[in-house]
Amino acid sequence: MIVEGNLLLPDGAQQVKLALGWLRLEGGRIKEVHLGPCPHEADAGGPQALISPGFIDTHLHMPQFDIIGAHGLDLLDWLDQVTFLAETRWANADYAQAMSERVLDQLLAHGTTSFLGYGTIHHDGTRRALDACRKRQMRAVVGQVLIDQEAPESMLNEREASLAQTEALLQDFRDGVDGRVSVAVTPRFAITCSAQLMAQAAELAQRYDAHIQTHLAEMKPELEAVAALHGGPHYTGVYQRAGLLGQRTVLGHCIYLSDEELEILAQTGAVAAHCPTANSFLRSGTMNRARLLSAGVRLSVGSDIGGGYERSMVRSARAMIEATFHAGTAPMSAGAAWWHITAGNAGAMGWSSVGSLQEGFEADVLVIEPDVPWLDAYNPLGMLMFGWDDRWLRQTIVAGAVAFDAAV
Ligand code: GUN
Ligand code: FE
Numbered sequence: 001m002i003v004e005g006n007l008l009l010p011d012g013a014q015q016v017k018l019a020l021g022w023l024r025l026e027g028g029r030i031k032e033v034h035l036g037p038c039p040h041e042a043d044a045g046g047p048q049a050l051i052s053p054g055f056i057d058t059h060l061h062m063p064q065f066d067i068i069g070a071h072g073l074d075l076l077d078w079l080d081q082v083t084f085l086a087e088t089r090w091a092n093a094d095y096a097q098a099m100s101e102r103v104l105d106q107l108l109a110h111g112t113t114s115f116l117g118y119g120t121i122h123h124d125g126t127r128r129a130l131d132a133c134r135k136r137q138m139r140a141v142v143g144q145v146l147i148d149q150e151a152p153e154s155m156l157n158e159r160e161a162s163l164a165q166t167e168a169l170l171q172d173f174r175d176g177v178d179g180r181v182s183v184a185v186t187p188r189f190a191i192t193c194s195a196q197l198m199a200q201a202a203e204l205a206q207r208y209d210a211h212i213q214t215h216l217a218e219m220k221p222e223l224e225a226v227a228a229l230h231g232g233p234h235y236t237g238v239y240q241r242a243g244l245l246g247q248r249t250v251l252g253h254c255i256y257l258s259d260e261e262l263e264i265l266a267q268t269g270a271v272a273a274h275c276p277t278a279n280s281f282l283r284s285g286t287m288n289r290a291r292l293l294s295a296g297v298r299l300s301v302g303s304d305i306g307g308g309y310e311r312s313m314v315r316s317a318r319a320m321i322e323a324t325f326h327a328g329t330a331p332m333s334a335g336a337a338w339w340h341i342t343a344g345n346a347g348a349m350g351w352s353s354v355g356s357l358q359e360g361f362e363a364d365v366l367v368i369e370p371d372v373p374w375l376d377a378y379n380p381l382g383m384l385m386f387g388w389d390d391r392w393l394r395q396t397i398v399a400g401a402v403a404f405d406a407a408v
Helices: 062-067 075-091 093-109 123-135 159-172 195-208 220-230 235-242 259-268 276-281 289-294 313-326 334-349 380-386
Strands: 002-010 016-026 029-035 044-053 055-061 112-118 139-143 181-187 211-216 249-253 271-274 298-301 365-368 393-398 401-405
Touching: 002 334, 002 365, 016 044, 016 334, 016 380, 044 334, 044 393, 055 062, 055 249, 055 271, 055 298, 055 313, 055 334, 062 075, 062 093, 062 112, 075 093, 075 123, 075 220, 093 112, 093 123, 093 393, 093 401, 112 211, 112 334, 123 139, 123 159, 123 181, 139 211, 159 181, 159 195, 181 195, 195 211, 195 235, 211 235, 220 235, 235 259, 259 289, 276 313, 289 298, 289 313, 298 313, 298 334, 313 334, 313 380, 334 380
Parallel strands: 002 044, 055 112, 112 139, 139 181, 181 211, 211 249, 249 271, 271 298
Antiparallel strands: 002 016, 016 029, 044 365, 365 393, 393 401
């Protein structure tokens, strides 16, 4: 398959550039990358198209797509009154499967080809979600949520049983062995996890070299609850004591952290997943990205659906730029934001063969045809990001095959 257009290519540290060119996709990989006009008849794209790597989302909740917009509650009330109820529906594995299929098709229709996401506490439901990812060949990391305290009865799982179930998933879905789908060890957050559960979860993740995902310091009442349950000196210390922090750990939110905590994150190499739309929707606060970056903390960006309300990573990226306005720090450029939702998030996940249009990389490619004269704009990437219209996405190619086609 030949794809022609303005290629979104990495350009030094945390930036992208555009160059007219074309790709040859073969065997699920980007076989060739060429600059200049395409000498062949292209199968997709054209001289006015933007060709982007598939978008990567580092924080979302698959069972929460149907509660987007449950407006007016703060985090802890939103969890109790809306979110946990929605997640209990995944006790029915057929329901979980049907919902997963729907959710993944929505992601593909918005250009997301890769993600790190939460299932629910339910083993069969989460397994069906992983199966659905595998069926679509998406590069996905999904975890069965671990909860053993401070939640309604229907959302609690027995500690040993849930760890054994996670281990079974880890054995059945192994990135690189049988495809592009793998499992994240997923203690939900420190309020709903005992110290023992978190320590055992960390040990399990280490044994399988698995990703770990959880939430950290999203809002102030959460910090107080964590201190009351787990003691001091701080929230990050709770995860550090459990052994949960490392290069494959992705921590949602990270808004309210002391300098000492930032230093721990920087030293352990854990990733802070900025979720700007969720932070605004749940009125949690604004992450000061510049502060985390200058402390040496690795950063990624996530939609955090359904606390976040945007299925498009372009609009999540736009919200990330806007967060730099609200924080009063230097505004992030559109190029840096495009980098974050592609190569940047790939790097945060530790992936070295997706997120970029390079020879040999996995062929996750978007064909975007804006209906505005973007190539002549003052800031083409800014125009695309701030003027983004989902209808511009013509095709989402996953592992070399068309997985979404707007014309079909
Ligand atoms: N903290 C614990 N669980 C959740 C969740 O589902 N969403 C958000 N935004 N924060 C959380
Ligand atoms: Fe979340």
